[in-house]
Amino acid sequence: MQLTETDRSILALLRLDARRTVSEIAGLVGVSRTTVKDRIDLMRERGIIRRFTVELAEADAPDQHARAFFQLRLHRPMCKLVHATISGWPEVVGFWSTAGDLDAMVLVAAASAAEIDTLREKLGRHPEVRSLTTIVVLREWINRGSGLGGHLAKEGMMNGAEV
Known part of the structure; x- marks a missing residue:
């Protein structure tokens, strides 16, 4: 599956907080809730998104x-x-x-x-x-995982909305 810019934006937001609602992601990315849900479902079916997880302190x-x-x-x-x-x-x-x-x-x-x-x-x-x-x-200074779309999170902005 070839990832679109929308897919990469959705992944970047989920990497930062996998509990974001579809509505929140849609607003930040600038697409409909249906588009976000469909893209997430497709990425799960294709194995791009394997799981949603919790990171403990x-x-x-x-x-x-x-x-x-x-x-x-x-x-x-x-x-x-x-x-x-x-x-x-x-x-x-x-x-x-x-x-x-x-x-x-x-x-x-x-x-x-x-x-x-x-x-x-x-x-x-x-x-x-x-x-x-x-x-x-000895100490973990940073751990961004291996997800895609990290460049969007680094920029701190997505479609004019702060991430």
Whole structure:
């Protein structure tokens, strides 16, 4: 599906606040409520919008204080085998295959550094993993996710209305 400027504007607004009403989005984007609803439904059907979620403040998320990236080098380029193993782990937040020196990156969130270490040991025993480097997150300065349309939010304006 080719995203239109309207789609990108809708996505930018939803990224900032997924609880916005269809009426509010329509007013900010400058289209009808029906258009917004239809575009959101279509983006959900096509998998562009996979879910709506809640972002908890750190104090409200005591089970996820420790985060780390695992950089993986594999024996052979078979990220899907590693993904199949770890995709069900509740601590896995993200998984990316990469080009360059690394084969994959995994982002995990756990209750403690000890749990991160347990995950590291478990992942390090995977038969496809040749080496694993851990990068512990000390502080998150910004996290905009990977959604589309972020440039509209940065500009702070959309069709003359403040975002």
